[in-house]
Amino acid sequence: MLLQSEHVKEQPQKTTMTPLILYNHDASPPCCLVRIVADEIGVDLEKVLVVDIEKEMGTPERLQINPQRTIPALVDNGLNIAESRAIVTYLVSKYAKDDSLYPKDxxxxxxxxxxxxxxxxxxxxxxxxxxxxxxxxxxxxxxxxxxxxxxxxxxxxxxxxxxxxxxxxxxxxxxxxxxxxxxxxxxxxxxxxxxxxxxxxxxxxxxxxxxxxxxxxxxxxxxxxxxxxxxxxxxxxx
Ligand SMILES: N[C@@H](CCC(=O)N[C@@H](CS)C(=O)NCC(=O)O)C(=O)O
Structure with missing residues (x-):
């Protein structure tokens, strides 16, 4: 029994990370900044295409995500973030392997x-x-x-x-x-x-x-x- 439970412990843990969602349009400069930084630090983003920003970001549900009604908007496991510069400093601080893109010092x-x-x-x-x-x-x-x-x-x-x-x-x-x-x-x-x-x-x-x-x-x-x-x-x- 003991051996069995030890064996169970040695199984690799499957961690399921909630995907990060980016409300995005490829022609948006601030969205481009977020995509660049995410790619550089190896963070996968699930992109949601927003074409008509006013309409698509203006629904009650999306205004909860970003009251400014703009893109980019990022959702990371229930945390909602607007403003591209805030998003990228957050991404580096949380996910980058080192702090070179946004130093801690x-x-x-x-x-x-x-x-x-x-x-x-x-x-x-x-x-x-x-x-x-x-x-x-x-x-x-x-x-x-x-x-x-x-x-x-x-x-x-x-x-x-x-x-x-x-x-x-x-x-x-x-x-x-x-x-x-x-x-x-x-x-x-x-x-x-x-x-x-x-x-x-x-x-x-x-x-x-x-x-x-x-x-x-x-x-x-x-x-x-x-x-x-x-x-x-x-x-x-x-
Ligand atoms: N300072 C914001 C600017 C965001 C912004 O203005 N995004 C544009 C798209 S590029 C937008 O959503 N415009 C819609 C609007 O202002 O109604 C940021 O860096 O995220």
């Missing part, structure tokens, strides 16, 4: 946080110049100036540096590269981040840092192109 971490907050403001400014691509509304020169100013700041941050925050790649690099890639889809604003030498070199460094990052950026760019085509068709039918 406070002095290192606060530098990553600074860059993430900078990137959030910068991303919002970028969205203002992207807007006219989707809405057909006129582009405001002061919005263009704000993005150009952000690029000058970013270029200064990168002076003499390989990465945005510290000695290795972090979530701040991925976040800001994705924000910048969103700019490529506004043909009207004439803003070219790669005019700045530090930024140009750093974008190649980050996008070339792994095959998974490269693949995620490709999927993102293709999805945006398809989305713009879809919107053009919608507008031409009106």
């Amino acid at each position: 406070l002095e290192k971490r606060v530098l990553v946080d600074q860059r993430l907050y900078f990137d959030q403001d910068f991303y919002n400014a970028i969205m203002k110049v992207i807007g006219p691509t989707f809405s057909g509304k006129p582009l405001s020169q002061s919005d263009v100036d704000k993005v150009n100013n952000g690029l000058e700041i970013l270029n200064r941050m990168l002076e003499g540096k390989q990465w945005l925050a510290g000695d290795n790649i972090t979530v701040a690099d991925y976040a800001t590269v994705v924000s910048l890639a969103s700019l490529e889809f506004n043909t009207k604003c004439g803003i070219n981040p790669t005019k700045h030498a530090n930024i140009a070199q750093w974008i190649s460094r980050v996008e070339g840092s792994s095959a998974k990052v490269k693949e995620n950026m490709k999927v993102f760019r293709e999805a945006i192109k398809m989305y713009i085509e879809y919107l053009k068709n919608q507008m031409s039918q009106k």
Whole structure:
């Protein structure tokens, strides 16, 4: 009997992890950031496609998950998280094999946080110049100036540096590269981040840092192109 129970103990334990669910669209920049970080740390995500965000994230059930009614939204075993930057710092802190993408050391971490907050403001400014691509509304020169100013700041941050925050790649690099890639889809604003030498070199460094990052950026760019085509068709039918 004793031997039998010992034998039972030696059986490999089957642990069933509840899948992490990501409310996602491939053309969404903040969703792209989450996909990049999840792939880099080896976390599988069960993606739920959201096409009409207002309608599909506006149901009572989904508003419980994310009262902001935005994507990305992540559900991890009953824990609901919105805001892409909060999601990726959570994923690294909980699931990564080490803390290199989001350091535990406070002095290192606060530098990553600074860059993430900078990137959030910068991303919002970028969205203002992207807007006219989707809405057909006129582009405001002061919005263009704000993005150009952000690029000058970013270029200064990168002076003499390989990465945005510290000695290795972090979530701040991925976040800001994705924000910048969103700019490529506004043909009207004439803003070219790669005019700045530090930024140009750093974008190649980050996008070339792994095959998974490269693949995620490709999927993102293709999805945006398809989305713009879809919107053009919608507008031409009106
Ligand atoms: N700061 C948020 C931005 C989320 C966001 O605005 N997502 C867009 C899609 S790319 C969205 O859900 N828009 C719908 C809306 O604002 O109504 C984040 O980083 O997660």
